[in-house]
Amino acid sequence: MEVTQQTTKGGEFIIKETEAQSVFTPADFSEEQRMMYQTCLDFVVNEVHPLLDRLDNHEEGLMENLMRKAGELGLFGVSIPAEYGGYDMDFNTSLLVTEGVGGGHSFPVAFAAHTGIGMLPILYFGTEEQKAKYIPDLTNGTKFAAYCLTEPGSGSDALGAKTKAVLTEDGSGYVLNGQKMWITNAGFADVFIVFAQVDGDKFTGFIVERGTPGLTFGNEEHKMGIKGSSTRQVFLSDCVVPKENILGEIGKGHLIAFNILNIGRIKLAAACLGASKRVAGLSVKYANERQQFKLPIAKFGAIRQKIAQQAIRIYAVESAIYRAGMDIYRKEQEMAGQGQSANEALLGAAREFAVECAILKVEGSEVLDYVVDEGVQIYGGYGFSADYPMDRAYRDSRINRLFEGTNEINRMLAVDMILKKAxxxxxxxxxxxxxxxxxxxxxxxxxxxxxxxxxxxxxxxxxxxxxxxxxxxxxxxxxxxxxxxxxxxxxxxxxxxxxxxxxxxxxxxxxxxxxxxxxxxxxxxxxxxxxxxxxxxxxxxxxxxxxxxxxxxxxxxxxxxxxxxxxxxxxxxxxxxxxxxxxxxxxxxxxxxxx
Missing domain, CATH: 1.20.140.10 (Butyryl-CoA Dehydrogenase, subunit A, domain 3)
Structure with missing residues (x-):
């Protein structure tokens, strides 16, 4: 087996050894990056946590106001080019920021839907005019985005969407008819990335603005967890969208959907990492406080084993997330050096490491589920009480094994992609x-x-x-x-x-x-x-x-x-x-x- 020094290929870990000095570890983050991470942690503790009950009750405008504050702090602009008001920082920094907000329960769901699948399709596939029109406002938090892919009859089978787009008689735009469901941020988003079939089978992306006649919304969904995030159905009834709002090329919507999902998967793992660390911290604190048989339960071997295993799985998945993040960044730099645009380079790098992104989505979400389950166990009867934090953590974690493609789909995708590369x-x-x-x-x-x-x-x-x-x-x-x-x-x-x-x-x-x-x-x-x-x-x-x-x-x-x-x-x-x-x-x- 060879030793990989610099850029490697996605999936290549199965057949090659890697030199320890070539991997990125969290110890490599700079002081500036750590400060950004701390800003995110502070925002979640000071701004989000005091509002969790009110958020879960869908208090009007509350999540929207939190998102606006996050935009004012610059949290949306980490990976956005400076020309659109962002900081243009590297990929691992964007993962670190996602981790930093990950302990905010419903908030990181709204955050990720906006900064990831909401903004990035326009940034990476939009025309210069589209980017200039939308990205600055989405970056500073004066507008918010949502991503409309799933339909009642198509989830994992995204290309089976039934929403139709028909050219208007004068050829100036398209008439959209269809129904989307499970759309995060639908309650307050201003910009919607909508996928529809042109001429019956040309899967295509469109930018649809709130207020467009024919665009309407269902009521907020009643969900098991992440109750504070806005999740609604989106209806398109003779919704006319101008031609200039076609995103990318007609019939090439799958490139947008699948490329954006690669990035979304590893970022979801980072958010799960942040949530896992918070739950592990709460578990330790409770174990030190709770006394049984005149001793803190942290003194007992069964509890120590749980605390340790939480930490083992968190530390391990963190190691893998930032290793893959650096591999994506190095590949991005390599492709940029070969003359590709910044957008093409990042998308190409994420596509190259789509195997690792799928792997990490699975492991990250399952680590969080494990950590919160053991958190409930450490809290004992209080873990089952809605007055203690494990109740919400347990319910909120479950969605992550469904988000961004179910874990079953991602498992099969990972193997399929490796075999296709071969x-x-x-x-x-x-x-x-x-x-x-x-x-x-x-x-x-x-x-x-x-x-x-x-x-x-x-x-x-x-x-x-x-x-x-x-x-x-x-x-x-x-x-x-x-x-x-x-x-x-x-x-x-x-x-x-x-x-x-x-x-x-x-x-x-x-x-x-x-x-x-x-x-x-x-x-x-x-x-x-x-x-x-x-x-x-x-x-x-x-x-x-x-x-x-x-x-x-x-x-x-x-x-x-x-x-x-x-x-x-x-x-x-x-x-x-x-x-x-x-x-x-x-x-x-x-x-x-x-x-």
Whole structure:
């Protein structure tokens, strides 16, 4: 396996090793970036949290006013070019800001819908006139945006939309008729990105302004969670939109929808990260305050294990998010250096790392769900009470596994995109996969030279886990060929293997890099985090691999693959109980999330 120094390819982590010094870690953020992050945290604590009950009751104008304040603070302009009133900062800074507002319950939903899927289609696909007309006001918070893709009959199947756009008799515009649902910010947005079929099958984006005759709205939806965000149906009845409001090219709306979703997925992971840190902090505080049997419950091993596991999963997904964010940024810089426009470069970079964006959307949302579930458990009976914070956190977290494509869709997308890259020759999966097949037939390696280095054994384990992925994926391709897409259970097994290995490797790389700067003594708990996460990953890869192998094979072939899987998921026992206690100790002492 080669070592990747600089720019890498999306999905390439499965077949290549990465050098720790080449990854970006949160320790690399500058003072200016940290100040922006702190501004976001302060805004959420001081402006959003005092209003949570009123927001959930949909007090008229409340969310809109909060959004306006965020715009005045400059929070919408992080990645917007200076010519439109933004700061034109790098991609990881935009992720950091998204993380910073992530603990604001319904607020980051409105924030992300506006700054992501609302604004970015115009910024990246709009004409110069469209950008000049809309982006400055959307950046400073005097206007807000919404994204209208989902319909009653089309969710994950976005291109199955039924909304129609018919050219007017005089050819000056299009008449839109249709219905959109689950539209975030619909209650107060001024600008709507609407997708419709031109001539029946040309999926196309349009910019529709509030106040356009024929544009009407349903009532606010009654939702399980994120109650404070505005979610309404949008109706278009003979809604006339001028030709100059076509977004991009006719029939190319899928380019807008899918490219914007790539960015939206990794940003959703960042928002989930911010929410997870807040919930973990609340969990620690409660564990220190709550007494049972004359002791704070933080003294008990069962609670320490929960506190530690929250931190382990948060730290791991954070490592992966900012690793991928920097990969996207480097690819963007590379493409810009080749003469592509800033917009083309970022979209191309996000498209290149669409696999990682899908992986992180899944892992980020599932980490938050895990953290809030354990938060409820730590709070005990009070966790079930609406008077305590876990009630809202638990309900609000659930939507994230549905947003930006369900986690099932994203799992299958991740594997599908990797295989398509291989078929196009963009990724050399065949060579490594064949090497794994040959290794299965060879005498096992019983040791050899002892490698040195902090994580030498762990990296060997990662290398073997990647072989397990290649073995299972290669078998699936051989077995099912063109019908593989129908074997969704197997695809999801492979995806789970890839998600955990990417995250485990990212965590090891982060800790190794930071140890090189601060020394092992300063990062003892982080070293434990990396090792515990890897130990859990080995077990999960083994389980997912076994399920896939059992589903695809039988007889001698099954026995051979099962032996191979056993070989590739072999790892030394590690005392995770003591490691988790060491991880929990600094959290309990600081009375907050500290990693």
């Amino acid at each position: 078929m196009k020759g963009e990724l050399d999966l065949m060579g490594p996969a064949m090497a794994v097949q040959q290794e299965l037939m060879a005498i096992p390696d019983f040791g050899g030279e002892e490698e040195t280095g902090l994580f030498s054994k762990e990296y060997k384990t990662i290398k073997n886990l990647k072989k397990a992925i290649l073995m299972v994926a290669g078998t699936a391709v051989q077995k099912y060929m063109n019908s593989l897409a129908k074997e969704q259970e197997v695809l999801m097994n492979i995806a789970d293997m890839a998600i955990k290995v990417y995250t485990a490797e990212s965590t090891l790389l982060r800790v190794e890099k930071e140890v090189s700067l601060k020394g092992e003594d300063a990062l003892g708990p982080q070293i434990d985090i990396a090792r515990v996460y890897l130990a859990d990953t080995v077990d999960l890869v083994n389980k997912s691999g076994k399920d896939a192998i059992a589903a695809m094979t039988e007889g001698d072939e099954q026995r051979l693959l099962a032996l191979g899987l056993k070989r590739f998921t072999k790892a030394e026992l590690f005392n995770t109980k003591e490691a988790r206690r060491r991880i929990a100790a600094p959290l309990i002492e600081a009375n907050d999330y500290v990693y």
